Amino acid sequence: MMSARPRVISVRHGGIRPAGSWLYVWIDTADGSIAYVGATGFDPELRAYLHLTSQNPDHGRVRATVPDYEKRDFDVLSFELAEDVPRDQAKKLLIARLGEERHIETEDVGIEAVRSVIDPIVDAVEGYIGALRSVRPCPVAGNR
Numbered sequence: 001m002m003s004a005r006p007r008v009i010s011v012r013h014g015g016i017r018p019a020g021s022w023l024y025v026w027i028d029t030a031d032g033s034i035a036y037v038g039a040t041g042f043d044p045e046l047r048a049y050l051h052l053t054s055q056n057p058d059h060g061r062v063r064a065t066v067p068d069y070e071k072r073d074f075d076v077l078s079f080e081l082a083e084d085v086p087r088d089q090a091k092k093l094l095i096a097r098l099g100e101e102r103h104i105e106t107e108d109v110g111i112e113a114v115r116s117v118i119d120p121i122v123d124a125v126e127g128y129i130g131a132l133r134s135v136r137p138c139p140v141a142g143n144r
Helices: 044-053 061-065 087-098 112-135
Strands: 010-012 015-017 022-028 034-040 074-080
Touching: 022 044, 022 087, 022 112, 034 044, 034 061, 034 087, 044 061, 044 074, 074 112, 087 112
Parallel strands: none
Antiparallel strands: 010 015, 022 034, 022 074
């Protein structure tokens, strides 16, 4: 069913004014590894497109930093943030929680509210990776 409510994209003085706030995680579908974690004010599909196509390494970060990105398959999980959640702090905590720095304290990145937002995102990402790996088990050394 079509919505009669338009989505307004604000263009002011030659630039687009982002209207959202998102965190996103690039997961390699072959092994469930996390290839990239990002944050954006733009639509996550647009951001993913720019990551793959932009020659500018500030926009095409996956293209610039992920080896053999064009030969790999990814699922990009995106999570919308509320307006009052500081995107940069949320991204920093998400990267820490998904990586080796699980001990990081919320005070290290700012406000306690960020943790309550990140915990369910971490659970969702880990659940997705677990489901991916159960469908496509990773090869064990010697059993290839």
